[in-house]
Amino acid sequence: MTTASFKPITSLLGTALSLLLGLQLLSTPAQAAPSGTPIKVGGTLAMTGPLSATAMVHKLVGEIYVEELNKKNGLLGRPVEWILKDDQSKPDLARTLYEQIVTVDKADLLIGPYATANILSAMGVAQRYNKVLIHHTFGIPSLAKYDMQFPTWATGVDPATTGPNLVFDALAAGPKPPKTIAIVTSKFPSVHFMSVGAREVAKKRGLTEVLYLEWEFGNRDFGAIASRLKEAKPDFIWGGVIALEGILLLDAMKKIDYPAPQMFHFLPSPGPMLKSPDAKNALAMTIFEQHAPMTSNTGAAEFAKIFNERAAKAGLPDTFVDTQAAASFAAWQVLEAAVTATKSLDDRTLAIWLKKNTVNTIEGPMRFDGVNNYGDDVSKIKQVQNGEWVVVWPKAYAKPGVKMQLP
The missing domain is CATH 3.40.50.2300 (Response regulator)
Structure with missing residues (x-):
């Protein structure tokens, strides 16, 4: 799969209370190409089945993010490989595929699938193997009991x-x-x-x-x-x-x-x-639409330019960045922020950092220190x-x- 890269801009405020990460998709000067063993990020999406029309948006976002990531410095100077499998909109299959991603594909990091039922299945696997799971469309916060899951669909706890x-x-x-x-x-x-x-x-x-x-x-x-x-x-x-x-x-x-x-x-x-x-x-x-004032959020304007063009080429019926694309993009932003700030792929290290820090995302500042790791509600x-x-x-x-x- 073609892969890619973003250069984060970090600003440490105070001791370690908050790190606000900004992304520059288009304007950041080129760096040395990433090298070495790829960092594997594994996940599933509903590329077929009743959820596929929406999951295709998440697939395109992930492809764009990883491609841009690898055009710059990857993660920790290494290229990023996205291991993506089709869960066919089926929670049971999602569970099986995440087992494969962890045990057979040996993914370094996990990113969540689309939709609550499938995310809950993935969350169970992540908990079994003590892996961080960053996910983007989980709709029942009270069920998100696992300590190392982090949601970017910022609907608040209730x-x-x-x-x-x-x-x-x-x-x-x-x-x-x-x-x-x-x-x-x-x-x-x-x-x-x-x-x-x-x-x-x-x-x-x-x-x-x-x-x-x-x-x-x-x-x-x-x-x-x-x-x-x-x-x-x-x-x-x-x-x-x-x-x-x-x-x-x-x-x-x-x-x-x-x-x-x-x-x-x-x-x-x-x-x-x-x-x-x-x-x-x-x-x-x-949580986001492609117009002012939200287009001033971190990475929004730059990402929109790329997404609009790629969505048109892919034949998507809506080429604008919306709530689905934004939640998906934010998940990748959060993942990159944690790895870059800690200079680590250790799941426990990443989880500790995310609970203590704020990440600037396309949705706005995002924190994970509330009930079940939820922060502010940005619904609109x-x-x-x-x-x-x-x-x-x-x-x-x-x-x-x-x-x-x-x-």
């Missing part, structure tokens, strides 16, 4: 409460706050977890629930769910969807002439959702507007001049 409240805050500040709500959700672990939380938060905030439905992850037939939604006539739909489920639901609604009211999609595949004419003004959760609400995803809430992170729109 996203089942803070996430729904963020959504309802955005709606309350919008042009027409809803009074009734339908909650329909996949049973995919993180999605279901957040949707159950949304149900409780909605009740506390005085919204009237007119429908609650669940489906098995992997479902492809949303006709009956669309019909129930049409009968319920909610002002607002909370869609506990992941990957292409939201698109399939919107398509089923269109077939029965039911135009979607204001609708939130928890974890949609960003490109397909963006391109669907039925998803106009759809809402979703995000975005909306499809004029052919792009734009942040609409909180106002401090909204794209300049943008406000929430109704369907």
Whole structure:
């Protein structure tokens, strides 16, 4: 596999309280090419199966990061080799493959797969072998009990409460706050977890629930769910969807002439959702979108230039850096920061450093000293507007001049 490199810029503040790592993808002067035995970073992604549309974004990000890394000085002056395997969107297979990565491939470092269920499987393997696991899309922080796992999907420690409240805050500040709500959700672990939380938060905030439905992850037939939604006539739909489920639901609604009211999609595949004419003004959760003020975060502007070009060449439906690409990129930033600062590949050494220090990432400063190694919640609400995803809430992170729109 073609491999590559980034040069970190470190700034030690005080004794060892915080090391803020910046990356310069394009402007850093060239260094001597890395040499010696490659440092192996192992992981899986859902390159096939129902999660593949989103996992392809993570694959491209990893390829870019490793290529750029090796163009400079690699890690510790050595080239980096990314050992990537296809877990087919299956947690059991992810577990088996991480076993292989540790015991057969002898990976020096681990990086997590895509999506909560697969990450949980990888986490079990990492714990068994006392390996650090840096991962990017884990949605149930209370399950992240392993002491040497580090999340870069910065949702905070209680996203089942803070996430729904963020959504309802955005709606309350919008042009027409809803009074009734339908909650329909996949049973995919993180999605279901957040949707159950949304149900409780909605009740506390005085919204009237007119429908609650669940489906098995992997479902492809949303006709009956669309019909129930049409009968319920909610002002607002909370869609506990992941990957292409939201698109399939919107398509089923269109077939029965039911135009979607204001609708939130928890974890949609960003490109397909963006391109669907039925998803106009759809809402979703995000941690980063490619516009001001977030493009001033560490590495963001430089990475965006490369990602936009590579995503277009790869034929991805959305070529902008979004929450998925940012979480993935941040995971690699955190991995590089820890190795560079400690000059070590020892897992315990890396874990100790990460708990004591802050890393500047594309998402902003990231720390790991909270419950289950979680830090600050950087969640935001975005909306499809004029052919792009734009942040609409909180106002401090909204794209300049943008406000929430109704369907």
